[in-house]
Amino acid sequence: MENIDYPMQTLAEPFRIKMVEPIRMTSLEYREKALKEAGYNPFLLSSEDGFIDLLTDSGTGAMSQAQWAGMMLADEGYAGAKSWIKLEKVVKELTSMPFVLPTHQGRAAERILYGILGGRDKVFLSNTHFDTTRANIEYSGATALDLMPDEIMENDKFLPFKGNIDLIKLENSINQIGNNNIAAIVLTVTNNSSGGQPVSMSNAKAVRKICDQNNILMVIDGCRIAENAYFIKHRESGFENYSYKEIAQEMLALGDAFIMSAKKDGLVNMGGLLCIKDESLSKKCMNQLIISEGFITYGGLSGRDMEAMAVGLEEVFDESYLHYRIRSTAYLGEKLHTKGVPVIWPIGGHAVYVDAHRLFPGIPVDQYPGQVLVCELYRIGGIRCVEVGSVMFGKYDDHGRLIPAAQELVRLAIPRRVYTQSHIDYVLEVFDHIMKNTSINTGYKIIDESPFLRHFTAKFQKIDNNGNT
Numbered sequence: 001m002e003n004i005d006y007p008m009q010t011l012a013e014p015f016r017i018k019m020v021e022p023i024r025m026t027s028l029e030y031r032e033k034a035l036k037e038a039g040y041n042p043f044l045l046s047s048e049d050g051f052i053d054l055l056t057d058s059g060t061g062a063m064s065q066a067q068w069a070g071m072m073l074a075d076e077g078y079a080g081a082k083s084w085i086k087l088e089k090v091v092k093e094l095t096s097m098p099f100v101l102p103t104h105q106g107r108a109a110e111r112i113l114y115g116i117l118g119g120r121d122k123v124f125l126s127n128t129h130f131d132t133t134r135a136n137i138e139y140s141g142a143t144a145l146d147l148m149p150d151e152i153m154e155n156d157k158f159l160p161f162k163g164n165i166d167l168i169k170l171e172n173s174i175n176q177i178g179n180n181n182i183a184a185i186v187l188t189v190t191n192n193s194s195g196g197q198p199v200s201m202s203n204a205k206a207v208r209k210i211c212d213q214n215n216i217l218m219v220i221d222g223c224r225i226a227e228n229a230y231f232i233k234h235r236e237s238g239f240e241n242y243s244y245k246e247i248a249q250e251m252l253a254l255g256d257a258f259i260m261s262a263k264k265d266g267l268v269n270m271g272g273l274l275c276i277k278d279e280s281l282s283k284k285c286m287n288q289l290i291i292s293e294g295f296i297t298y299g300g301l302s303g304r305d306m307e308a309m310a311v312g313l314e315e316v317f318d319e320s321y322l323h324y325r326i327r328s329t330a331y332l333g334e335k336l337h338t339k340g341v342p343v344i345w346p347i348g349g350h351a352v353y354v355d356a357h358r359l360f361p362g363i364p365v366d367q368y369p370g371q372v373l374v375c376e377l378y379r380i381g382g383i384r385c386v387e388v389g390s391v392m393f394g395k396y397d398d399h400g401r402l403i404p405a406a407q408e409l410v411r412l413a414i415p416r417r418v419y420t421q422s423h424i425d426y427v428l429e430v431f432d433h434i435m436k437n438t439s440i441n442t443g444y445k446i447i448d449e450s451p452f453l454r455h456f457t458a459k460f461q462k463i464d465n466n467g468n469t
C-alpha cells in the first residue's frame with residue numbers, strides 16, 4: 001500500500017466537480033414561516049428550503065464517475081443479474097461471509113434479522129443501538145440494552161475508542177439475563193448514536209471471545225466500517241501498516257452476521273446488505289427477504305443500484321478519500337471546539353455532535369434544548385440537522401412525564417463528497433451568530449407524535465417566557 005503524505009494544512013477535496021446542483025439561500029422571513037409550517041421539525045421541511053443539508057449522511061453522498069458509468073452497464077435481470085454477481089463477490093471478499101442478502105436499505109436487513117432473532121423475553125446487547133435498530137428490536141417484542149462505558153459521557157475527554165462496548169457491563173448483563181435469553185450482541189461500528197465514535201479491534205475481538213464462551217450470536221452493524229478502519233489505523237497500535245480494507249476485513253470476519261446500510265460507506269443513495277455465516281439462519285432470512293424485499297439476487301434493489309454499490313464499496317477504502325472524509329468532519333468539529341461550542345470530543349467519523357444542553361443551559365430538558373438548536377440553525381442559516389436527545393430517545397413514565405435521554409445532542413452529519421470547505425466555513429459563521437444568544441431559556445412542547453421513531457414526524461409548539469404555547 002502506498003503511504004501518501006499530506007504536507008499542506010489545507011484540506012483540499014480529492015476530487016474535481018464535474019456536475020453541479022444549484023442550492024439557494026432564502027430570506028429569514030421565508031425560513032421562519034417554513035419552520036412554523038413544518039411544526040418546528042426540519043424532517044418535515046422541503047429539502048429545497050434549506051441551504052446546507054446536514055440532516056444525515058445517509059444516502060446523501062455524491063457518486064463518482066465510475067459509479068455512474070457502472071449504472072449504465074448494469075444488468076436488470078430478475079434473477080442472477082451480472083450486477084448482483086459483481087456485488088456479491090465484492091461483499092464476500094470484504095466480509096468473508098458466505099451468505100449475502102441485498103436489501104433496499106439497512107433497516108430492511110434489521111427487520112428481517114431481528115424479527116427472526118427477537119420476540120418477547122429476548123434481549124439484545126449493544127454498544128449503542130441505532131434508532132432504527134432499537135425500533136426493529138422493540139417492535140419484535142424484545143428488549144434492547146445499550147452498554148456504553150460510563151466515561152464516554154465525559155464529552156471533553158479524549159479517548160481513542162469511545163464507541164467501544166463496555167466489556168464488564170457486557171459480562172454482567174450476560175450473567176444476569178442468562179445467555180439463552182440473549183438474542184445477539186450488536187456491535188455498531190462506528191457507534192452512530194454515541195457520537196460516531198470508533199470501536200477498536202481489540203474491543204471487537206473481546207466481544208467475539210465473549211460470544212464464543214457464551215454461545216451468543218455476534219452481529220456487526222457496520223455501515224461505517226471504512227470510517228472505523230481509518231481510526232484503527234491511526235489510533236490502535238499494530239495496524240499502522242495495514243490497509244483500511246484489510247482492517248475492515250479483519251473486523252468483519254469476527255462477526256456471525258453483518259448488517260449494512262449501504263447509504264453510508266457503500267457510497268450509494270439507496271441500498272443495504274445482510275450477510276450471514278450460518279446457513280440455516282440465512283435460509284430463514286432469505287424466506288423473509290423474498291416475502292418483503294424481492295428475490296434473493298436483488299432484494300429491494302435494481303441492477304444499477306447493485307452496480308453502484310459494488311463500485312462504492314471499493315472506492316470507500318481509497319486512502320485519499322478516507323483521509324479527506326475523516327479530516328473534513330474533524331475540520332468542522334475542531335473549529336467549533338475552538339469557538340467554545342461544546343462538542344463531543346474527539347470528533348467522530350461522519351458527524352459532529354453538539355451538546356445543546358451545555359450550549360443553552362437555561363432551557364429545561366423537557367423543552368428540548370436540542371430541538372431549539374436545530375431550529376435556530378435553520379432559522380439563522382438555512383442549515384438542516386437533527387436532534388439526538390430526548391426528542392429521539394425520550395420516553396414517558398406512567399404519569400406522562402418525560403424520562404429524558406442521557407444527553408441532549410444535535411448531530412451535524414456530513415454527506416460524503418458533497419460539500420466543500422467553504423460550505424463548512426459558512427456553517428461555522430452561522431454558529432458565531434448562535435453563540436451570541438445562548439441565554440435562551442424556553443424551548444418546545446411536542447403536540448403530535450407517533451409511538452416509534454417519533455423524531456421523524458413529531459410536531460412542536462414554541463413555549464414563550466410565561467410557559468405558554
Ligand SMILES: *Cc1c(COP(=O)(O)O)cnc(C)c1O
Pocket residue numbers: 058105106107108130132133188189192221223260261262263264271272
Ligand atoms: C443508518 C443506520 C441504520 C439504518 O439504515 P437505513 O439504511 O437508514 O435503513 C442502521 N444502523 C446504523 C448504525 C445506521 O447508521
